[in-house]
Every structure is written in C-alpha cells, then in structure tokens.
Amino acid sequence: MSALGGKAAGGDSINPVGTVVGLVIILVSIGITAVLGSSLVIPLIGIIVGGALIAFGVHFVPVGGAPAAMGQAPGIATGVAMLAAGAGLAGLFGGAWAFETTGDFLISIIGGAVGGGLMMAITCLMVNATYVFAMGIPAASGKIAKDPITGDTFPEYKSQGTEGHGLPFISFVGGVIGGLIAGLGGTIIYIELLDAYSTGLATLMQAKPEAIAPLAISLAGIFAIGFFLVNAVLAAYNITGTIEGPHDPKFKRVPRAIIGCAVASAFCGLISLLLVTNIGM
C-alpha cells in the first residue's frame, strides 16, 4: 500500500472465526448484563446499535490526513478519528440539549444527527473554499473518473503526481451523511446511558432522580464521549489512512468495522453499566 493509502489491498473479507468470537462476546456481555439487572439489557442493546452506527458513519467521512494538507489526496486534512469524533460530539451536544428541553427520544436522536451533519457541512464547505479560493485548485478525485451525483469528470482536473485534491461533491455528501449517522449513534448511546444512570444511581444512592441528575448527565456524557472515541479509533484502523467517502473502494470494508465496533461497544457497554448494578459490594 502506498503512503497515501492507495487501493484497498487484502483483508477486505470478513473473518468467519473472528466474527463468531465477536458474536459470542456480544452474547456473553448481554447475558451478564441480563443477570445483573434485566432492565439494563435495553440500554446495552442501544449502546451496541449506537456503536455500530458510529462505525458506519465514520466510513462516509472523507479524510485525507497529511496528503490532503498538501493537495496530494482528496479529503479533509485531518485524521479519521479526530474528525468523526468532532462531528459526532457536535451532534451529541445538540442531542443532549434537545433531550433536556423536549424529553422526546426521537426528536433528540434526530436533533443529534442534524447537529453532526451541520458541523460536517460547514467544515466540508470551508475545505472547498480553501482549496478553490486560496490555493486555486479545483476538486478532483483520484479513485473514480466521474462523480456519481453530479456527473463531473475528474482525470483532466487532477494535478500531475497527485492522487487528486479538494473535496468533490460526492465526498461532501458523504461527509454530511457521516456526520448525521455518527451524531445519531452517539446520541442514542448518551440517552440510553442517561436512562440507565438516572434510575440506577437513584436506587443505589437512595436519592431522588432529580437530586442525582447532574451526576447522571455528566457520567452519561463522559461515557458517550468515550464510546465515540473507541468506535472512531477502531473504524480508523479499518480505514488505514485516507478514505474519500462512499465511492472509495475502502468503503467496502464497512461490515468488518460494524462487527468490530459492535463487539467493542458490547464489552465497553457492560463495563459502563456495571456502575449501576448492585453486585453486593
């Protein structure tokens, strides 16, 4: 593989043994949670779904890393985990706020998704503004000849010796979709954790739910950020370097990341929920 990421080479298929082991870890995590407190199973499943959504969303985000910073590859000039976490956390901020004011699950998770999508839309726009107005370079993809949405052709616009530059429209749309999905996943995790902590901590501490609300919100927020970073970093290992968006050949690796992140979320979710299980200590 080249220093710029290049073509996805090998390891794209799903490892059946690893998948079975992962499924066993998920089932064991759910089983242990069910034994410790049956009401915690739904939050754990929410965390697993949220983690898988974050992994899925990260693959849409066009990331170019250092090569993008020099106009050697298309994408946003930062790392996968950083950008996805930034977008997802902006969504989490909006989702948590919407849940505080409305208390409605659906509005909150969609509000979180829109927050992530908005952050990515602004960021992607400024990337193109920098390339076009400050560096005088039009957007061109090195992975495909034609933009699947607009029909623009790229090879004649690509500078010699580079793998493309800028942010083609398909990558912009991919970035927004990635922000939407990552924000959605993160907000689901936050609300499920908040639900578990609000009731669990009130029972454990024998206090009113209103009294422990600040503690529950802070804990749920910290763990939601932790889940973001766990899933974004795992997905970044799957991407290895750069990805242009949904049209990139590396996007085909997404099922592997979803399985990996679901397993990691299940185990981390079990750990985070142990906080509110009365295990006789």
Place this chain on the structure above:
Amino acid sequence: MEEIVLGIGITALAGALATVAGAAEDTESDIGSQGDPNSQVQLAPQMGYIHRIFNKAVSGEPPAYGLWCAIGAGVAWAFLQLNYNPALAIILGSIVAVFVQGIYCTSGYLGRTASLAKFKQPVYIDILKSLTSVTMAHAFVAIFCTTAVCYLMSAALHHPFALPLLGLIWGIALGAAGSASGNPFYGKERQYQNQKFGAGVPISASGNIVRYAEAGQRSSLDNGWFTTKFAGPASGICFGLIVFLELWRTVLFEKALAGWGAVIAGIVLILVFTFIDRWIEVWGRKTYGPYTEPEETSS
C-alpha cells in the same frame, strides 16, 4: 420573547468568541507546526533539507485542544465553585491550560527534533525560546475564547453538560474545524511555495519544504505571519459558524413545532451549505479549467 432575544444575543457573542478562537487556534498550530502538514517538517531533514521550522506535533490538533480546553474549563469550573468572578475564573483556567500546552510544546520540539539528529538536524535553542512563548500566547486566546463559549452555553443557555465536559467537546470540535480549514493552506500554500500555484503538490516533492524567507532563513514566525491572512480567518469562520448556527437553530426554534423546529432549521441550513459548496466547486472548475502541464504554461 425577552428570553429569546437574550438567547440570540448570547448566541451571537458565542459565535464571535468562537471565530476568534478558531483564528487563534489555526495560527498557533501553524506557528507550532502541529497538525497534518507537520509530517513534512519531520520528513524534510530525512530528505536532506535542514530547516528552522518549529516541529511540535505532540498529537493531532483535535485531541490536543480537547485536552487544553477541558483543563481550562475544568480549572475555571473549580474556581467558579469557590465563588470567583467568572471572567477571573476563566482567565485562571486558561493560564493553567496554557502552561500545560507550553510543556507539551517544549517536550514536543526537543523530542521530535532530537530524533532527527542522525540526519544532522540541529535543535535551535533560539527557536525554542522565541517561538514557544508565541504559540502559548495564541493558545491562550484560543483556550480563553473556547472556555468563555462553554461558560455561556452552560450558565446562560443552560446546557445540561458540565463545564469541563463542554470544554472537551468544543475543544475537539475546534481542533477539527481548524485542521480542516487551516491545514491545507499552511501545508500546501506555505510549505510548498516552490511548487506551481494552482496545482496539488506532487508526491515526489514530499519533504522539499520552503526553508528560506525574503531575508535569511525562514522560521515558524514567518509561517504565522503568512497563515494569519487566510488560514486563520478561514478556520475562525468555520468554527464560528459551527458554534453560532448550532446554538442559533436551537435557541430560536427548539420550541417550534413541538421540538421539530430545530431539526428542520438544521436540515435547511445543511441544504443551504450544500448548495454553496456546489457553487464553489463549479466556480473553481469553470474559472481554473483542466490541469495543464507546467512546461506548457511556462512557455
């Protein structure tokens, strides 16, 4: 109504502070050479190009700024609990955070540059002494403004998250916005001014960064002077828009349509930005046209 007017005023103030934070963050990371283009600064001596550019890269900008803003907001929160004046608490928090940043800068420069000793890259003590304080000053502005934004969100707009948590979230978002908008300008337009304008940098030119200024050797102070003109404001606008619009759509529309107002406003904003992006893309293609070989253009 009065509450909404107050909310919009706070939103505008937060947006303005975020714009200053974004501009300072990008200038700090360009002077300190942190973020993705730093790989070229690290690579240059290995390719035989000895330079006087600050070589920090303690980590990516988003997690680094997440840490610094979380420290700033955390210490400020502690002082607020002791009933300190909010402005004083935020200043004290930012001072503590910026000392952490200064330690990171120093160890980052010494460690990274020392690792290049076998390629004859010296550690310039004057660079360390003169530039560390400059990056600390810019970092202070960025951390102070971000912590102030977080304080406004927490105290005036009543966001449920605690101040340190908001610091972590918006610190990471600040770094992400700054590295997305500012890094390409510093990486390509500044470090590779020896390359043809209006084209990407060929992979074969990696490491051949520009090392000389108008008079003598270039240092990272020259980089700050250059990138403040475009990359700083661009990053500021990016982060300012994110903070302003995220707050604006919530403050103004959260109660409309049973909570769906903020969602619809967000979707409309995304569509507007999508339209502007497409316009910029088409404008760039039409104005600059297809790539031409350097030989043809120089004749």
